[in-house]
Amino acid sequence: MASFDFGSVLPSVGFGLSMFNTGTSTMGAYQSALANNYAAEFTATTKGYQADLAAKKADIFRQLGETEREETLSQYRALREEQRAAYGASGVDVNSGSPLQVTAHTAATGVYEAQKAQYQRNLQAWEMDNTASGLQMEAAFTRASKQNPWLSASSAAIGGLTSAFNTYGSWNNLFTKKGS
Numbered sequence: 001m002a003s004f005d006f007g008s009v010l011p012s013v014g015f016g017l018s019m020f021n022t023g024t025s026t027m028g029a030y031q032s033a034l035a036n037n038y039a040a041e042f043t044a045t046t047k048g049y050q051a052d053l054a055a056k057k058a059d060i061f062r063q064l065g066e067t068e069r070e071e072t073l074s075q076y077r078a079l080r081e082e083q084r085a086a087y088g089a090s091g092v093d094v095n096s097g098s099p100l101q102v103t104a105h106t107a108a109t110g111v112y113e114a115q116k117a118q119y120q121r122n123l124q125a126w127e128m129d130n131t132a133s134g135l136q137m138e139a140a141f142t143r144a145s146k147q148n149p150w151l152s153a154s155s156a157a158i159g160g161l162t163s164a165f166n167t168y169g170s171w172n173n174l175f176t177k178k179g180s
Contacts, residue, residue: 015164015165018160018164019160019161019164021160021163022156022160022163023160025156025157026153026154026160027153028156029149029152030149030153030156031149032152033147033152033153036146036147037146037147037149040145043139044139044142044143045139047135047136047139047142048136048139050135051135051136051139052132054129054132054135055128055129055132058124058125058126058132061121061124061125062122062125064121065117065118065125066118068117068118068121069117069118070114072110072114073110073111073114076106076109076110076113076114077107077110079106080103080107080110083099083103084103087099087102087103
């Protein structure tokens with residue numbers, strides 16, 4: 001009757017279990033890389049949409065600045081004309097002296113206020129442009145961080161196979177009789 005030699009079977013069982021572990025680790029690494037890639041693509045796409053929105057906001061701020069500038073200039077032109085009409089109705093010469101200085105000051109103040117309004121909107125547009133650029137860069141970096149799922153799986157497989165063969169060799173050496 002043949003006797004069962006536990007020492008000769010154990011290395012093979014250990015090797016089989018290590019190979020199974022290698023397979024599951026390999027598939028896990030592949031699936032994990034795919035999931036990370038999907039998440040990275042989603043994040044990058046979202047950043048792209050946010051960048052587009054920021055760029056559109058920048059355009060809106062520029063348009064608002066131009067509109068506010070024109071409205072301010074129009075208001076000060078109307079004020080200057082009211083001043084000229086009031087002086088004229090009083091019989092004052094509006095082309096010289098203090099009345100001219102008042103209307104000139106009103107015109108200069110109007111230009112200043114118009115430029116200030118446009119400048120403030122341009123600053124908001126600049127901020128949105130910078131936000132858009134930053135989001136575009138984040139999207140590009142996120143896309144660049146994607147992994148090759150096959151490379152991840154190969155790495156897991158190589159590590160697992162190395163471990164399996166080392167385990168087999170260690171157990172085999174432990175239970176094999178040497179030099180009898």
